[in-house]
Amino acid sequence: MKSEFSTPQRQSKTGLLVLFANSLFEFLKAMWIVIIIFFLRGRTTDVFWGIIIFIFILLGFGVFSYLKYRTFTFYIDEEQNEFIVEHGILNKTKTVIQLHKIQQVNLKQNIIHRIVDVYQVNIDSAGSEEKEAVINAVSKEVAMALKAKLLDNERFEVVDDLVEVEKEMENKPFLKIDLISLLKVGITSNYAKSIGLLLTFFFTIYENLNQAGAEEYVDGSKVKDFIQSNTEVYSVLLAIVLLFTLIFIINIVRTLVKYYGFKIAKQKGSLVMSYGLIATQSTILKPEKVQIVKITRNFFQKKLKILEIKIKQTINDESKKDKSTIEIPGCNEIERDEILQLIFNEIPEKGEKLKPNFRKLLFSIFILIVLPLSAYLAIGNWLVNSLFEYKNIAIVCAVFIFIGLFFGFKNNSLFINNKHIIMQSGAWDVDNEVIKIEKIQAITTSQLFWHKSLNIGSITIHTAGGNISFQLGKFDKINQYVNLWLYQIEKNESNWN
Numbered sequence: 001m002k003s004e005f006s007t008p009q010r011q012s013k014t015g016l017l018v019l020f021a022n023s024l025f026e027f028l029k030a031m032w033i034v035i036i037i038f039f040l041r042g043r044t045t046d047v048f049w050g051i052i053i054f055i056f057i058l059l060g061f062g063v064f065s066y067l068k069y070r071t072f073t074f075y076i077d078e079e080q081n082e083f084i085v086e087h088g089i090l091n092k093t094k095t096v097i098q099l100h101k102i103q104q105v106n107l108k109q110n111i112i113h114r115i116v117d118v119y120q121v122n123i124d125s126a127g128s129e130e131k132e133a134v135i136n137a138v139s140k141e142v143a144m145a146l147k148a149k150l151l152d153n154e155r156f157e158v159v160d161d162l163v164e165v166e167k168e169m170e171n172k173p174f175l176k177i178d179l180i181s182l183l184k185v186g187i188t189s190n191y192a193k194s195i196g197l198l199l200t201f202f203f204t205i206y207e208n209l210n211q212a213g214a215e216e217y218v219d220g221s222k223v224k225d226f227i228q229s230n231t232e233v234y235s236v237l238l239a240i241v242l243l244f245t246l247i248f249i250i251n252i253v254r255t256l257v258k259y260y261g262f263k264i265a266k267q268k269g270s271l272v273m274s275y276g277l278i279a280t281q282s283t284i285l286k287p288e289k290v291q292i293v294k295i296t297r298n299f300f301q302k303k304l305k306i307l308e309i310k311i312k313q314t315i316n317d318e319s320k321k322d323k324s325t326i327e328i329p330g331c332n333e334i335e336r337d338e339i340l341q342l343i344f345n346e347i348p349e350k351g352e353k354l355k356p357n358f359r360k361l362l363f364s365i366f367i368l369i370v371l372p373l374s375a376y377l378a379i380g381n382w383l384v385n386s387l388f389e390y391k392n393i394a395i396v397c398a399v400f401i402f403i404g405l406f407f408g409f410k411n412n413s414l415f416i417n418n419k420h421i422i423m424q425s426g427a428w429d430v431d432n433e434v435i436k437i438e439k440i441q442a443i444t445t446s447q448l449f450w451h452k453s454l455n456i457g458s459i460t461i462h463t464a465g466g467n468i469s470f471q472l473g474k475f476d477k478i479n480q481y482v483n484l485w486l487y488q489i490e491k492n493e494s495n496w497n
Contacts, residue, residue: 005074005075005076005145005146005149006075006076006077006078007075008073008074008075008086009073009074009075010069010070010072010073011069011072011118011135011136011137011138012116012118012137012138012139012142013069014116014117014118014137015069015116015118015136015137015138016065016066016069016137017112017115017116018112018113018116018118018120018136018137019065019068019069019136019137020061020062020065021112022136023061023064023065024058024061027057027061064089067089068087068089071086071087071088071089071092072085072086072087072135073085073086073087074086074133074135076099076149076150081098081099081100082096082097082098082099083096083097083098083099083102083123083133083150084096084097085133085135095133097123097125097133098125099150101125102123102124102125102150102151103124103125103289103313103314104122104123104124104283104284104285104289104313105121105122105123105124105146105147105150105151105284106121106122106124106281106282106283107119107120107121107122107143107144107147107281107282108120108122108276108279108280108281108282109276109279109280109281110278110279111278111279113137116137117139117140118137118138118139118140119137119138119139119140119143120134120135120136120137121134121135121138121143121146121147122134123135123150147284151284174264174265174266174271174338175262175263175264175328175331175335175338175339176262176263176264177259177262177263177275177328177329177330177331179256179260181306181329181330181331182255182256182259182260182262182329182330183252183255183256184301184304184306184330185255185259185301185306185308185329185330186248186251186252186253186254186255186256187248187251187252187300188298188300188301188304188306189251189255189296189298189301189308189329189429190251190254191247191251194246194247194250194251194254195243195247255329256277257276257277257278258275258276258277259275259276259327259329259330260275260276260277261274261275261276261277261280262274262275262328262329262330263275264328264339266342267284270284270285270286270287271284271285271339271342272284272285273285273326273328283326285311285313285326287342287343287344287345289313289314290311290312290313290343290465291312291313291314291435291439291463291464291465291466292311292312292433292434292435292463292465292466292468293309293310293311293312293340293343293344293433293434293435294309294310294311294312294431294432294433294434295307295308295309295336295431295432295433295434296308296309296310296426296429296430296431296432297429297430298428298429298430299428305332305333306330306331306332307331307332307333307336308327308328308329308330308331309327309328309331309336309339310325310326310327310328311325311326311327311328311343312325312465312466313325313326313465314464314465340434344419344420344434344436346419348417348419348420348422348434349417349420350415350417350422351415351416351417351418351420352415352416352417353413353414353415354413354414354415354416354470354473354474354477354478355412355413355473356409356412356470356471356472356473357454357456357472357473357474358409359454359456359472360409360412360471360472361405361406361409364405364408364409365402365405368401368405369398369401369402369405372398373394373395373398376391376394377391377394403427404427404428405427406427407427407428408425408426408427411424411425411426411427411430412424412425412470414470414473416481419436419437419438420434420435420436420437421434421435421437421461421468422434423468423470433468435461435463435468437485437488437489438488438489438492439463439464439465440461440462440463440485440489441462441463441464442462443459443460443461443462443482443485443486444459444460444462445457445458445459445460445475445478445479445482446458446459446460447475451472451475455474455475455476456472456473456474456475457472457473457475457478458470458471458472458473459473459478459482
């Protein structure tokens, strides 16, 4: 099938429902607390007028969605080698992306997309500040053809083998993450992220309820009574059990929803990935676009023989770096080696090992344990006596922090071979970040004046996918490698991006 994109064209007509649903979802996401409280506390007449107003809001969103559909066009300027998206009802916006700078073209489907049988196309470019172009609703035929056209821009031919790739992924996937592996990942990862989500969720609800004048729905006296009626240790242990129970549930649900049916197929030296339960996504990863490969594994994952891989590509806006990172959860060591072989044309080996000086551990202990604990004990003993009652909890926390710092220092290493640099770090989740020397954009070294006599210093390696830093290593050895890397980069004619 050939598809012509040289003339401006609109999105699918059935995609109007997607545009309408997106506008409505954004409104409900911002106002859901207010709407619920309004219907719970409002009088009958207030609820009636509230429904009337909501109907008019729906009509307004309908008109707005239609205008967005009419004013949105996209096309390929083959003379200028550019992909162009124009949109805007009152303020017209024109997004121009050079074809050779297109990094990814992702196809996505959420529930609404599936109902009306359309796809969202995300075009990701490494060369512009506003690097994304999003086409919200096109047919599968148009989406596949556009994706093939944009990713085959060097020849400007439309290849029609993406449907065959989908069949290959269904019948003979290179890698398929099963349900058991996803469950293992869900219960062994993302603890810190889940705690952050929980705190954000509860504080958001609390703040919205207070702002909406529903303080009676928030009653913290029962929590205080429970803590006072039980021992301090029992209350803390119960809170920890409840917290980790919620974390496990959140992690499992989030992992299954995001990565369900994760499959990878090989296609012309690239990786084609498809995954998602509610919102499905299809992504093509080209090895030449890879900047950093991060391999993560903790103690439980090692026992369960699984690991996680994050592949960082070229980024131009640090705030959007997560969108340029591809995650592969729950693969084993054999699958890891196959992925590394495809990306690097070999399996990177750990070469010479550089370790940080023990002063790094001592400095971290002083900043994160000695100073805070001393301040707490001083304030609790001399100023606010009630704080001193929790000294046992403070000491236990200090012990846990020390354990984390110790293992983080023990795991911290920089491995170097002829082609690759591997940065190992982490206390619980041990990360190994792999970069090719030829991908280095810049190198920064630093040394404090009191470290000169000790021959220790730090290095930061800059790439288009992010930076890696190694602190307080042997500075003469670091400088030797810096000179060698700069020579290799100067000698190498390959393009890092």
